[in-house]
Amino acid sequence: MVNRSISKQTLLRLPLYLNYIKQLGDNRPEHISATTIAEALRLNHVVVRKDLASVSSAGKPKIGYVTADLVKQLENFLGYNDVDDAIIVGAGKLGRALLAYNGFQACGMNIVAAFDIDETLYEEDYFGKRVLPMDKLMDLCERMKVRIGIIAVPAENAQAICNLLVESGILAIWNFAPVHLDVPDDILVHNENLAASLALLSKQLKEKRSAQ
Amino acid sequence: MVNRSISKQTLLRLPLYLNYIKQLGDNRPEHISATTIAEALRLNHVVVRKDLASVSSAGKPKIGYVTADLVKQLENFLGYNDVDDAIIVGAGKLGRALLAYNGFQACGMNIVAAFDIDETLYEEDYFGKRVLPMDKLMDLCERMKVRIGIIAVPAENAQAICNLLVESGILAIWNFAPVHLDVPDDILVHNENLAASLALLSKQLKEKRSAQ
DNA sequence: TAGATTGTTAATCGATTAACAATC
DNA sequence: TAGATTGTTAATCGATTAACAATC
Structure with missing residues (x-):
């Protein structure tokens, strides 16, 4: 077929x-x-x-x-039936919200863990999910064959984290940092710029109102 | 012109x-x-x-x-230069992440407050932003002429909240609940389904790998 | 049979790409 | 002047819409 x-x-x-x-x-x-x-x-x-x-x-x-x-x-x-794993880098507010969000399950996505340099986050349990130190990232990705990474770090660090992910065998990246990531040709990137999305809605509203 | x-x-x-x-x-x-x-x-x-x-x-x-x-x-x-206000309904993990996120400012967006029925959230201060009781929503929207609403409540409640927002004078809605919202013709809606976005990335990755 | 609905083929629309002229 | 870059006009591509035939 x-x-x-x-x-x-x-x-x-x-x-x-x-x-x-x-x-x-x-x-x-x-x-x-x-x-x-x-x-x-x-x-x-x-x-x-x-x-x-x-x-x-x-x-x-x-x-x-x-x-x-x-x-x-x-x-x-x-693909909501066969489960796929993903990891998050950056356990700030957004990263932790994604880590704890239980809506991914319905779409066959499983967030394995988040990674951050902030040690104070390692203790807590976010609905069964943990924040781990950065140096465990590469090993975990290889061991669990994780192929999807979510970038939720500040824009300044996004490219470095992206490089680390690619080195760790990640093949697809969901990028929440408002920067363009340079990746090898075979890596899939989807950019999500929440602030720009909201601003666009605001612009469209203004335009619509002035058109009337 | x-x-x-x-x-x-x-x-x-x-x-x-x-x-x-x-x-x-x-x-x-x-x-x-x-x-x-x-x-x-x-x-x-x-x-x-x-x-x-x-x-x-x-x-x-x-x-x-x-x-x-x-x-x-x-x-x-x-429109990043003239500031526009928005409110959030639903102060769960995602709602609070958006409330505390400081990246909106760079795009000229100002989140005024979040609203939730959970009283335990009212005390806290999220980087200067507050979670308020639902019954203050309509008054605040009218008083501050807020025109943009963000829906971060569970799917079951999204339509009811949407109706309330429209009643309160909201003209544009950013909807994070995975449901289609029924709105009057003149209301702008932008849907954001994070789980579906991640699942789509996963599907594209699978497809790409099987194509090779 | 009549009507609702599917699925296909052709026409339209809009966005991207290609080719080229204008200009600093 | 030569070359890089802008901006415009035409050609291509892809997605949506319209028209219609097939079928339960």
């Missing part, structure tokens, strides 16, 4: 569909159609239909998809 | 350019070209040139842009 490549946009929408169905809870109908989902999420119904067709071929005219099957197919496709 | 509309993608890239220049610090040259920025950020130089042209018209052939001017123009354009 040819793995017809799925667009970035589709990949970003699929979790929305899954969330929507899951959140229906006990009201979840046995069958669900692309049209229903599209109306609920205020999306174009053709977009939703195409997106669903890329993860399932079990849609039946007039009926739609078997809800339970679609959930499984979405979860499988998105 | 006609405000030629700027694409969503450009809006997402402009902060990268600004970050890059700022992070140069004392090494910052007097002039900077689109080509330089493009190479540093591994972007196509035509993209960068077009993006910069949308915020500045002071680029000089052979020389580039006056670095200090470009920084100002980017900051002005992105």
Whole structure:
């Protein structure tokens, strides 16, 4: 079977569909159609239909998809079923919030531990997760074959930490520091700039109001 | 002057350019070209040139842009210079991390306070920021004319909180709860699903490795 | 059969890339 | 003048939307 490549946009929408169905809870109908989902999420119904067709071929005219099957197919496709480990570097406020956040589990992600130079953090237990000294990072990554690293350190230190992660065998980096990271070609980086995101929302609001 | 509309993608890239220049610090040259920025950020130089042209018209052939001017123009354009207030609802781990995060300031965003039903949070001081009881929300929003709300409550409560925010005069919502929010047409919503973002990175990594 | 829904094929739209002219 | 860089115009690419055929 040819793995017809799925667009970035589709990949970003699929979790929305899954969330929507899951959140229906006990009201979840046995069958669900692309049209229903599209109306609920205020999306174009053709977009939703195409997106669903890329993860399932079990849609039946007039009926739609078997809800339970679609959930499984979405979860499988998105990889929510096989668990993947990740570590965090930087156990400041954000790092600790991510460490303690229990929503990752539903998406098949497991945060193994956080690392920080601040010794005062090593004692505490964050919902079963620990903050470890930096010198344990490389060994733990190799031993547990951790391939995903989360950077939650100040911008000044991000590149150095990034280098350390790459040296430790990390292949994908989720970067919360507001700097561009220089990495070898084969390393995947996703940048998350929370402050810039909020500022963008503010800008869009201002623009919208002045347009009226 | 006609405000030629700027694409969503450009809006997402402009902060990268600004970050890059700022992070140069004392090494910052007097002039900077689109080509330089493009190479540093591994972007196509035509993209960068077009993006910069949308915020500045002071680029000089052979020389580039006056670095200090470009920084100002980017900051002005992105609204980092005039401060905008926002409130947070939900002072769990994530809500408190955002409340205490001091990176918003650089982007012209000021978090006024967080709100929560948990009384044990009201006493503490989070770097000068307070967690307040829910019943103070509407009054504070009206009094301070706060227009931006951040939802950091569990998914089950997000829609109710969203309704309350809209009622309180909030016009833009940054939603960290993994649910679609139903809002009136004139309310701006930006969804941030951290767990789904990390899972997507994990999926992309798996795909890349199996492709090799 | 009629109608709702799927899935496909073609048309449109928008963003990126390529080619080139202008200029300091 | 030559070369680096800007900025513009045209070509390409990819995603969305529209139109329609297939089917339960």
